[in-house]
Amino acid sequence: MELDVIIAPTLYGEDELRDRLCAVVDVLRATSTITTALVSGASAVHPCLDIEEAKGGAAKMGDGQALLGGEERGKFIPGFDLGNSPLEYLSRETVEGKVIFFYTSNGTGAIRRTYEACGRPVYIVALNNISSVASAMVSAASAGKAEGIAVLCSGRYGKPSTEDLLCAGMVIDRVAVGLRDNGIITQMVDGASIAAGFAAANEGHSFEVLSSSVHGRYLKTIGYSDDLEYTSRLDIYDAVPVFDGQRIVLSS
Amino acid sequence: MELDVIIAPTLYGEDELRDRLCAVVDVLRATSTITTALVSGASAVHPCLDIEEAKGGAAKMGDGQALLGGEERGKFIPGFDLGNSPLEYLSRETVEGKVIFFYTSNGTGAIRRTYEACGRPVYIVALNNISSVASAMVSAASAGKAEGIAVLCSGRYGKPSTEDLLCAGMVIDRVAVGLRDNGIITQMVDGASIAAGFAAANEGHSFEVLSSSVHGRYLKTIGYSDDLEYTSRLDIYDAVPVFDGQRIVLSS
Structure with missing residues (x-):
């Protein structure tokens, strides 16, 4: 093989x-943070291709069910709930049961394109x-x-x-x-x-x-x-x- | 730096x-072969972008002054004088004083593009x-x-x-x-x-x-x-x- x-x-x-x-x-x-979020009890992470896709996905969920997370060029995205530091996703209280719509500069696009490929x-x-x-x-x-x-x-x-x-x-x-x-x-x-x-x-x-x-x-x-x-x-x-x-x- | x-x-x-x-x-x-050719006395090596450029360059030289060398996908190019094995360029008798028009699948293009860049x-x-x-x-x-x-x-x-x-x-x-x-x-x-x-x-x-x-x-x-x-x-x-x-x- x-x-x-x-x-x-x-x-x-x-x-x-x-x-x-x-x-x-x-x-x-990105992959360190996704792993941490799921271990802390997030129900799912949606890797998004851009900020708009993340916002659109979160908007379709019921009140309090979704979180917006990620970064653009390493920095916090205005209007998002969380950044891309895995340490922010250690708190079970914050992420448990939540669906996270996640966008980062390199990782989330790579995940999506790899699935397509x-x-x-x-x-x-x-x-x-x-x-x-x-x-x-x-x-x-x-x-x-x-x-x-x-x-x-x-x-x-x-x-x-x-x-x-x-x-x-x-x-x-x-x-x-x-x-x-x-x-x-x-x-x-x-x-x-x-x-x-x-x-x-x-x-x-x-x-x-x-x-x-x-x-x-x-x-x-x-x-x-x-x-x-x-x-x-x-x-x-x-x-x-x-x-x-x-x-x-x-x-x- | x-x-x-x-x-x-x-x-x-x-x-x-x-x-x-x-x-x-x-x-x-390519770079092993170019080095060997010059050490063996070739007067110059022209890295070419394709076979036609190599043939055109050699055709402009006087009789017996140029050699065509290289490979396409590792193999000998019909009409060329030499391949891309450095061992073919060890012979001073073969290459001394010659201008070599050289095309290979990866190396010669990389040299040309790097110069442009x-x-x-x-x-x-x-x-x-x-x-x-x-x-x-x-x-x-x-x-x-x-x-x-x-x-x-x-x-x-x-x-x-x-x-x-x-x-x-x-x-x-x-x-x-x-x-x-x-x-x-x-x-x-x-x-x-x-x-x-x-x-x-x-x-x-x-x-x-x-x-x-x-x-x-x-x-x-x-x-x-x-x-x-x-x-x-x-x-x-x-x-x-x-x-x-x-x-x-x-x-x-």
Whole structure:
């Protein structure tokens, strides 16, 4: 089975992802925040392509059922209830039972486009939940549910980011080991080899990678240093968020 | 000074490379072959955008002065004198004094587009000549000739390749050390950090990286195993090929 990592969101050809088992990464911060919101009891997260779509979706819900969350270029969106810091979504009181309409500059679009490209449910992964998502992908692939596996990095405005590559490399490495243990022969193509190599070179240094990345440095300048500490923690959640084309919920 | 590695040839924005000191990498095989041809005494290499441009350029030269070289999708081009194996360009008898009109699927276009994007001479680098090109870039940058430095990976049909990332990572690491030794403060952006990390993870394993890459595996199937051995050798040449917008010659 072919294993790939798409290092930047534009780097796949037409039909290349069709029927593949795909996961999307946006460590800073969309996929970390989505995972946190669902673990805190949000009933679903709708990844939106723009602010208007998010507002329109929330407006159709009954009073008090929806929350608007996200950011534009890292900053709070006027009229939204919450930003894109995962720490805002830790409070069960705030998010429990709520449907969150969520828009961010890079991650939510990457999730939507990946679903269109592969035509099947998409896994949502961050450093906070790498092992549980990798296990779920191994189980699905071992059950014959995929022609190949791809992990997509959301990156930053079309360019690669170190934090997403680090996470993607850790995921694809765990997937490769899991499939091998199940007797499935795998082959990494170059994107996957690059991600796995980068992850190996930075093992045990997630926080340093996030702190020195372009986006990590930017987040520090706008007051989000604590987010780097939180999003760099490996496997704090046993949670597998899945996007079904409409909304993201935790896989049971 | 900002140091970047462009991991795939499409991953830079408009004007992003303007006035930067740039190098282009295509280890398998264009930049390895260009370097070899010039070391073997070719007077110049013209990187062409297509087969017709190469044929047109050669036709304008006097009898016996030009050679047509290159490949399309890894294979020999009918009517050409030479392919894209660097081993074909080792013979001084074949190439000395000749002007080579050269077209390859990925590398020659990347060289031309990089020149257009930065608007200044472009360095040509392969594993065979990394240290000499890195030194030349350090000297030029230390003399105040650049706003920033970028190494561009030609990749494979728009996608990243491990062999180019390995070489780019080694170049950018040597450049960073050299500039630091000259008292110049540098900062790697994410592409450069990814390349440097990948190179660090694969130190001493160039041949293994080339052999296991998608393009390396393809070249083995079409009979070019020896090229992998040759192109994986570090610093066998003290040679700095530079493209001036017209042709590539060795910098004196």
